Amino acid sequence: MDYQAYFSTNREQHLKELGDLLRIPSISALSEHKGDVLKAAEWIAESLRQAGMEAVAVHPTAGHPVVYGEHLHAPGEPTVLVYGHYDVQPVDPLNLWETPPFEPSIRNGKLYARGATDDKGQVFMHIKAIEAILKQEKELPINIKFCIEGEEEVTSPNLPSFLETNQEKLAADVILISDTALMAPGKPAICIGLRGLCAMEVSVFTANTDLHSGTFGGGVPNALHALVSLLASLHDEQGRVTVEGFYEGVHELSALEREEFVKQQFDEEKLKRDLGLTELYGETGYSFVERTGARPTLELNGVYGGFQGEGTKTVLPKEAHAKITCRLVDDQDPQATIDRIERHLNKHLQPGATLKVRATEKARAFTCNPEDPMLQKAADAYESVYGTRALFTKDGGSIPIVETLSRVLSAPAVMMGFGLPDENLHAPNEHFNLENFDKGLLTIVHYLKSL
The missing domain is CATH 3.30.70.360 (Alpha-Beta Plaits)
Incomplete structure (x- = not known):
């Protein structure tokens, strides 16, 4: 099947649909947007139905709802749970936006809007990748479930209890998450650790x-x-x-982990120049990327x-x-x-x-084994599209819900992100490079089919 041709043919329609989602001001932190958050949940649910998902439902919680959908017609094959979020950050200061945050616009190959990269754009890609496989092949090579929440930007207070209550419904062999970034343009990465x-x-x-x-x-x-x-x-x-x-x-860093850090080719001298420092500082015996990602x-x-x-x-x-x-x-x-x-x-x-x-x-740290076949296949999928195999990285930040998902569901989490570090997530003029929208769709399809 020629998926590149399929996505090229449908690109304009896909971006129009994504624009409709981005217009919804689903700011979970502000009570006056509670109705908008629900509207975004219902939009996601309808999009899942249109893609061919079954048992789609908007599940209420003590806060904002969780959207669920499934397609379980591949007996004996792996089950993938796609996790993401449809809520977004507040937009202040508004005067620093070049175009209104909830009026999507495309400039220089980038889609500007609040939520474009974090995380509506990346969630939308998974829905469209699944839809593409079903439309072209009439069946999925794996079983798929979606768990899309509306409270990630306020630390997911109600998702842990939803996970505990619905462990059987959400059971999966791998949790697939696109809410992170490439290392740089053309340099994919898979995060295997969050502090x-x-x-x-x-x-x-x-x-x-x-x-x-x-x-x-x-x-x-x-x-x-x-x-x-x-x-x-x-x-x-x-x-x-x-x-x-x-x-x-x-734990002491393994030889494989240290090798992956070296492959990042991080320029400490450039960092010092950029920050106006004469020296870096930290625990003796570790590089900057090791100190900030794994210590x-x-x-x-x-x-x-x-x-x-x-x-x-x-x-x-x-x-x-x-x-x-x-x-x-x-x-x-x-x-x-x-x-x-x-x-x-x-x-x-x-x-x-x-x-x-x-x-x-x-919050507890999250870590997973880069030798897990589910992660190795993800690195291969990036290579098939980007021409460069993804590196395994550790992120110094904290996303508590990733550890909770992996622990409660006893499944590895594959953090397959398509954003870039400079896309202004949480800041004015948030945007998503459409080159990675295009390549990301192909990468997701390749990964799911490889499982």
């Missing part, structure tokens, strides 16, 4: 009031001194975290206390605060990490000071 996260707010208290630094300085505890001393104790001179047990659950971190995001205004105020602050986040890898437990940091802080706290730690966000 987890834990966050906390640390507060140090001393006297019951701010004090005059002339009258009391040098004779009583200073909350800022106590906090700075604590924070300095969290790392050694080699950039390693000094918290006892922090690295429990962290855990403990970072200060904010430190504050005492007088912040113009000029001088000779005061000893009674309290000081810090915000800390950790990126986690492999089998690190978020709550156990928070507990270990709190024990470390209490152990190193200056006399006369008291400590309060408030945990906030928590």
Whole structure:
């Protein structure tokens, strides 16, 4: 079958349909758009029906609905669950958009609109790839299920319970996700690891009031001194975290993983120039891409206390605060990490000071084995279309729902993205390069048929 000819013939119609979806302002974070989010869910459901999916339904949750559809007519063949989301980020600041965010426009081979790359455009490609196979061959070579949610941009609060309740309905051999990016134009990548996260707010208290630094300085505890001393104790001179047990659950990088990092040919010198730095910094013994993709971190995001205004105020602050986040890898437990940091802080706290730690966000890391046949076939599919085999990468960011999907459904997640890093997702002038829309359709078809 000539799929290139099929998609070329239907390209104008496909882009028109995608434009209709992009016009729906399905902003999940804003309550005034609740009706629009539901409208987008219903649009996705109807698109699945038109593509030939069965048992299509818009399932309500405590928040925004989940859209499900299936086509299960390939007994003995693998079952693929396609996951994605139809909700989008808010559009502020509106004045920075060159064209209105919900009026799609094509300029220089790029489709501009909120949701174009994250994630409506990429979800739409899966629907059209399945539709193409059914129209051309009248059957699918595999079984397919869709689980498209409307709350990914607000951390998917209701999807985990939906997964738990519907494990049998959603059971699959592989979870296929297109919500990531190529490394660069023409350089496909498959993410095999996402770091987890834990966050906390640390507060140090001393006297019951701010004090005059002339009258009391040098004779009583200073909350800022106590906090700075604590924070300095969290790392050694080699950039390693000094918290006892922090690295429990962290695996050493395999030879294959390190080889894949080397293949990225990341230019650290260019990065330094771009950022105006004389040196990079981090854990000794690891490259930049290894530190940011495959190693855990403990970072200060904010430190504050005492007088912040113009000029001088000779005061000893009674309290000081810090915000800390950790990126986690492999089998690190978020709550156990928070507990270990709190024990470390209490152990190193200056006399006369008291400590309060408030945990906030928590998410486990996601990782999968690049040698899994499902991932190897995905790398092959990219090569068949892009002429370059996809590299296996680890992303320093966190997408908690990927780990939840893989764990609850006991299936590998193949993160087969078609965006580019500079497409302004979450920012004004979000866009999707249509070259990757075209190639992505062919890549998805090749992958599904190869299974």
